[in-house]
Amino acid sequence: MAFSFTVIKKDSTSRARLGRLVTAHGEVETPAFMPVGTHASVKAMSPRDLDEIGCQIVLGNTYHLYLRPGVEVVRELGGLHRFMGWRKPILTDSGGYQVFSLGALRKISEDGVRFQSHLDGSGHLLTPEKVVEIQQDLGSDIAMVLDECIPHPADREYASASTLRTVRWAERSLNARNKTDMALFAIVQGGMYEDLRTECARELTALPFDGFAAGGLGVGEGEAALRAMGEFTAGLLPEDRPRYLMGVGRPEDIISAVRAGYDLFDCVLPTRNARNGSLFTSAGKINIRRAEYASDARPADESCDCYCCRNFSRAYLRHLHQSGEILAAHLLTLHNLAFYHRLMESVRNAIREDRAEPWLRDSELKLQQSESR
């Protein structure tokens, strides 16, 4: 099945929209959140757990899979879906973000980026072409081009040169793709410079990419800048292609990005926070480690119907976490992901039912209130 994206409904008061992605492994209704499956596993979740909470698509990390177990192994075993037992769509990142995070261990050239493995120090070269090939071998439904996530802050000269290279790399990526059922998304960079973002988007959207992402956001620029630049970048992207805000973020960030017209999101926040005992609930964030929950018979979130909240008390969850039990990571992750997926389902329903604006306003207000508590 060839990749397609349809806007089902546009909100009349904001840029929010309800959409449908069709991929070789099924459909995704957007706006959608993608849990992060770094090592071919969304941490502490089995595929059936993800099914249960309504997960439609997961993100795989090309960098990690390339190093371990290696692309050949995954390909031999029938591709990433089969390898990890996940039958629904998978988006893979390009590995660029992880490679650039290696700092001194990597070196950028026009050709690509050379780096040393964080596992064994072995040397590797990722080029735009290689990154497309890897994602094809993994059997990704949606692949991302190799780009440079510009660190914050970055001076204009650096940001400009990097952004232009990202554009050239994107073009090479497009030429390298030869699997027709794998969508390829380009990534708009440009740092915190509106004119660079504009130029980057203009160049990229002239090319036949299946979707566009906003990259280099949520990297320390602060909440206001994230929102402003996120919204600005969304406005540069075509209506008829999916928009993906990479690596963002908190529920309030996602809500404001849905308002700005984004369709896809990923973030390690719900899974990582869960392992630290931090839970998203309808009454705000709580940390289950706190002594006040030691004999609290209530579920983590009284408005949640996930397996964790249906069956276990805060006291029990706290006890599991204090005792270092694996079940704590499992149950808390299940809840946090259920919270994120319910949030997305809720906003999709609001758009569908012509009540996106009150929903967005109420949700933002509720999240603000619970934060300031």
Add this chain to the structure above:
Amino acid sequence: MAFSFTVIKKDSTSRARLGRLVTAHGEVETPAFMPVGTHASVKAMSPRDLDEIGCQIVLGNTYHLYLRPGVEVVRELGGLHRFMGWRKPILTDSGGYQVFSLGALRKISEDGVRFQSHLDGSGHLLTPEKVVEIQQDLGSDIAMVLDECIPHPADREYASASTLRTVRWAERSLNARNKTDMALFAIVQGGMYEDLRTECARELTALPFDGFAAGGLGVGEGEAALRAMGEFTAGLLPEDRPRYLMGVGRPEDIISAVRAGYDLFDCVLPTRNARNGSLFTSAGKINIRRAEYASDARPADESCDCYCCRNFSRAYLRHLHQSGEILAAHLLTLHNLAFYHRLMESVRNAIREDRAEPWLRDSELKLQQSESR
């Protein structure tokens, strides 16, 4: 519902029997294996995972629960079943085994055993009465008396004095029980001395206990001594009461103990081994960390129908384990417990269908062959 035990069928060629325990939280068909839920959680398993693999009863550790979260918390929250979300029967140990393992941190007297918490060094006294009270507060279906697990080797004088004290403690335990729906099992000690075992069993079986356990086995005495003393002790126990071989063990140990007439088993082996990558399979033990499995597309056990074996390859399981993913512990534990429970179901069916002897012989042979491979 008062506790009861019925022998449904006796094997004609061995002491193996099919039985039924009735408890306040439902029935258990024996021979049965009890996964160990140390901190009110069978490691890496949720209650529904345990349900799925046919688990009928779990073991809770009084010592650990007493220290954390504390008995008051569990009682306030409705007892251990409700606390951990497990609706089926629970057997709790006395905490004695853990306390005696503390070595220099504990001191035995006629009254009981004083010890310092391994968590915070706080001082505690466990008496036979206190241990019954704790288990009543936990809401255990089957409680164990406080006993001393005699270390191996032990000289006759020590073993004799300890065994006699275990008998006196058992009598005090029986007098301390005031919940009629909680079964209380005594524990036959006596070290490696047949006459002490005989004397201990004679004294204990004269008292109205609901069941009897063989303790102090699998503590380093070696396989032959374990089997001989296990079989000898089983022969001292009444036909009409359940027999529980504590802390044992490997599949082959359990099979030989079923042959000797035991009904209940517990061991950390399937769960602990799983976390170390060691799997029980119908073709023998394998360690998933081995390089030979790096691209092995077969399931962990080709004869297993558990969720892990239905969905994931050895290559994937190895990758998860190598990557330190929580999902590895989850899937491998699920498989090992499924293996143990299928073994028990299989022996129950063999007894039911008058083919216990060939089943026991074949199973022993198969396990020997796979070990020597």
